[in-house]
Amino acid sequence: MRQAVVMAGGFGTRLRPLTIHRPKPMVPVLGRPIMEHVLLLLRRHGIRECVCLLYHQGEWIRNYFGDGSAWGMSLRYVQAEADYGTAGSVRNAADMLRNEPFVVISADVMTTIDLSAAIAFHRERQGMATLLLTRVPNPLSYGLVLTDSAGRILRFLEKPSWGELFSDTVNTGIYLLEPSVLELIPYRQEMDFGKDLFPAMVQQGLPLYGYVAEGYWRDIGTVGEYWQVHHDFTRGILVPEILGEQCGEHLWCGADVRIDPTASLRGRVILGDRVIIGPYAEVEDSVLGAECILGAGVSVRGSILWERVTVEAGAVISGAVVASGSIVGERSSVEEAAIIGEGCRIGADALIAAGVKLWPGKVVEDKAAVAYSLVQEERWTHGLFLNAKVAGKTNVEITPEFAARFGVALGNAFGAGTSVAVSRDAGNAARMIARALMAGLMSAGVNVVDLQVASVPQTRQELRTRRYAGGIHVRRSPRAAEQTEIVVFNAEGRDIPSGLAKTVERIFYGEDFRRAAAQQIGTLSFGERSAEGYIRHFLAALNAEVIQQRSFRLLVDYSGGLAANLFPMILGTLGCQAFAVNTYVDPLGRTPPLEESLVAEALRALGCELGVRIDYGAERITVFDRRGVWYSPARLLTLVLKLFLQTHRDQEPYVVAVPVAASAEVEEVAAEHGVRVLRVRNSHSAMMEATRDPAVRFVGGTRGDFIFPEYLFAADGMFSAAKLLEMLALTGWELSELDARLPRRYQREGLVPCPWERKGSVLRRALEHPVGSERLLIDGVKLIEPEWSVLIFPDRQSAAMVVIAEATTPERADAVLEEYTELVRQWQQ
Missing domain, CATH: 2.160.10.10 (Hexapeptide repeat proteins)
Incomplete structure (x- = not known):
């Protein structure tokens, strides 16, 4: 190969403040700009013709390298007019390339990979594209690649979450491409190699290969990675030119x-x-x-x-x-x-x-x-957003100062003159941060509608009125009590899309804030009818009459949470006789412990048909039957699914979606109705994404979270409880009777300590394990046999792997858990 395309358009957002006044490829590493190291690598392997794709501060690169003759190379430049993505940008430079194979490489990687060996592999395989791969301890920030023994790529996943890992082999961002690949990329349209083009090529069965390269490789995307290159040099790990x-x-x-x-x-x-x-x-x-x-x-x-x-x-x-x-x-x-x-x-x-x-x-x-940064952003070196949320320690990382600046960045992204809805939980921390956010939004010229204390489901419903450019909810983190979360929604009430999140981050890090003139500062109003609209939509989505006729007698535990503000009124309208506990809204977000024996005793004493506990955020439910028997989330999913299938026969055929961790009971129940089951990742965001398919009529989670797309594309604990009442009324079932009739499998779960840097290699070993007539790589690795299955995936919060074993008998489930717990320990070696 004689030619290369050098991707040199990066903003270097996560390298700030080093990239305030120069583009990322020009940041010096070991005495040279990063891009100079890349060009020298190409030259060492006989590649002297380069087309450099510029975008941000491109004049820096032109002025430094010129025509490349000082380096014995020929450099030409393409200044992008817009961000067309990695593949789209290369397509726009097609006219400057010879009709022969070429290399694509980023200008911000430090590597000593043997390109000549990779090129020889590419020629031998005669594929359309070869991706250079390497193995890394923490694969989360890179594209994950699965190949067969010949190197042909079977699966490609761009920047996975911990749960999506199935290997530690990642995409280096260095590609060897045949010119025919350019024909697959639309002109002047956004397309990314990792997210769009390569997965499409795999799906179409086109010859796409991966070459696991030896040598040093590090993507210098953050200050931490920048430091690591320096440390690798001083320890003799990296020996560059x-x-x-x-x-x-x-x-x-x-x-x-x-x-x-x-x-x-x-x-x-x-x-x-x-x-x-x-x-x-x-x-x-x-x-x-x-x-x-x-x-x-x-x-x-x-x-x-x-x-x-x-x-x-x-x-x-x-x-x-x-x-x-x-x-x-x-x-x-x-x-x-x-x-x-x-x-x-x-x-x-x-x-x-x-x-x-x-x-x-x-x-x-x-x-x-x-003692403190003059622009304090060190907490956010890996990006602000994670799954549409910004989270950090309350009043340490998520401070009023941070929230105000974040509000301005959000306001600039949503646009001056638009309206944004803001809600919060009942805590003082959420109130403080929400007010600072609102001040920042108004400073950017955005009109704020304060919904005050409202749940996430209520906020999503309010946004569905399409009166807003987006929405924000501030809450104490349900995962870590000392943290505050800022959840951001788009105009439909769905989680903020990644493109908009990147825009917000770019504005925030760049401090390129556009503040409104005095007469254009945004207004502040209160969403006084938000609760009324929520209840109206809620009741319209139910068969209220059949619930009223059944006259349910139930026990409701509000967990000291937000459902206590609205659900009593809804239950009254539905004609239910409800006995309530923990009806206060705890300002600190503390959820009382679930005392199963006390709940069972109360249910029997009060003569209730069932008990429902709604979590603090009003998104999930826990259910007891009249005997006081508590149903595990996995079993509750089976019960609710069966009720849904029986009460929605008129809509068949359709699809139901459940996480990969859900019991195989789901398939057995669905098969009785000829309904297909779609498995998704073990996250609420993946469940919500499944609702975009109009064929999906029900999505059930493994944590008491259920989605009924005809009502809302996200989980709503209050609606889940009411829908359960409706389906019980329509079918006449008692939960205990239904439980006795349905197929049963037994799950056992274990947590195996595992260093973060070994998680990817454990999953690769699990994938290579010669057991399992079927494998699922949706979230971790699931090995499936007729009588049992085991799911192995990384714990997102700790240095551990989760192992979930399932079998037709409890003894077999225990044995499978024990066997694979030991294997996970061995695979770390």
């Missing part, structure tokens, strides 16, 4: 370097052109860019100094990055993991504490101590 001559065992010097004879240099050190090191200065395991000046007695250890940095006498820099043109005053100290942006001026005797980040151009006065 270094700028300058080797003037010592582990010392490389550029031209005209001046080192005082009394200075001390230890470890691996790179000095750029015209560096000056003064008397008694100490440099250890560090990189100094061109024209850096170290004064007398300066100490620089484990640090990266860009070009033209001046460190005055007696100053100490330990494990920090100091960007171009900055000055560190005499006797000042810059501590571990601090980052000093370009053009900063730190006065004499100042202290920059560990982890602090200074944005470009900041000035620190003499004798000042900076």
Whole structure:
């Protein structure tokens, strides 16, 4: 191969503040811009013609590399007018490529991969495309690839969650492509290689191969990865082509370097052109860019100094990055993991504490101590959003200051003049953060409708009126009591799409805030009729008459949560005689423990037909029958599904969706009605996504969460409880009688300690395990035999793997769990 396309359009959002004033490919690594290392790699393997795709601050790259002749290469440039995605951008440069195979490589990777060996593999396989793969300890940030023994790709998954892992083999972003691949990419339309093109090629059966490459590879997408490359160099793991001559065992010097004879240099050190090191200065395991000046007695250890940095006498820099043109005053100290942006001026005797980040151009006065970042974003180096939520420690990471700035970014993304609904739980922390968010939104010219205390389902229903550009819900995290979550919705009430989330992140990190003029500041109003609209829609989706005729007598536990505000009124309208406990709304979000024996005793004493517990957020339910028997979430799913199938025969054929962790009882029950079962990932977001298919009429979860798409595309605990009453009334079933008639399987669950970095390799070993007549790779790895199955997937919250065994007898389920628990331990070796 003679030609390559170099993807050089990245914003470098997660590398801020290092990328405020330069594009990510131009960030220096070991004395050179990252992109220069990439070009040298291509040249070493005989590839000298490159088309460079530019987008953000492209003039930096043009000015530095020119036509490439100084590097013995030929460089041409394409400046993108819009972000067409990785594949779409390459398609737009097709006219500049020869009609022959070419390499696609990112300009922000550090690698010593043998491209020649990969090219030989590509020629031997004669495929349309070959992806260069590598194995990494934490595969979450990369595209995951599954190949057969010949290297043909069977499955491709872009940036998986922990639950979606099935291997530790990832896509490096380096591709060898035949020109025919370009014919599959539409012109001037957004398309991504990993998310769109390659999965489509696999689905069409086109020859797509993966080559597991040896050698060093690291994607420099975050400050942490940037540091890791430096540490890998100082430990001898990375041996790149270094700028300058080797003037010592582990010392490389550029031209005209001046080192005082009394200075001390230890470890691996790179000095750029015209560096000056003064008397008694100490440099250890560090990189100094061109024209850096170290004064007398300066100490620089484990640090990266860009070009033209001046460190005055007696100053100490330990494990920090100091960007171009900055000055560190005499006797000042810059501590571990601090980052000093370009053009900063730190006065004499100042202290920059560990982890602090200074944005470009900041000035620190003499004798000042900076303990916090002047733009504090260190918590968010891996992106703000995770599954449409922003979460962090209350009043530590999620602070009013953060919320106000986040509100402005959201407001800019939604657009001035639009309306946004904001709701919260009853806690003081949620009230505080919601008000700060609303202030930020109004500052961006957005009109805010405050729904005040409302559940997520109620907020989603309000957004379905299409009067809003989006919505926000603030709550105490149901997973970690010390955290606050900010959940963001689109105009339909669904979770914010990834494209809009990236826009918000770009605005937030870039501080490119557009604030409204005084006369255009947004308004604040209250959604006074939101509850009325919710109840009206709720009742319209039910057969209220049949529930009223049944006159249910039930016990309702509100968990001290948000359902207590509305559900008593709904039950009254439905003619139910309800005995309620925990009817208060706890401002701290504390859920009382479930006392099964007390609930059973109360049910029997009150003569109730069933008991329902609604969780704090009003999204999930727990159910007891009249005997006081509690149904596990897995068994409850089987019962609710059977009731749904019996009461919706007129709509058949249709599809029901359940998580991969759900019991095989589901298929047995569905088969009786000729209904197909769709398995999805073990997450509420995956369940919601399934409702986009109009054939899906029911989605049941394994945590007491149920979705009835004709009512709402998300779980609503209050509606689930009412729908259960409707279906029981229509069929005449008692839960205990139905439970006795349905097929039963037995599940056992275990948690096996496993280091985070071994999770991917455990799943790869599970996939290679020669057992299981059927395999599911929807969420983790599920091995299926006629009499038993086992599901293995990473725990999202801890260093552990989850093992769920299921069998036709409890003894067999116990045995399968024991066997695979031991195998998971062995696979970590």
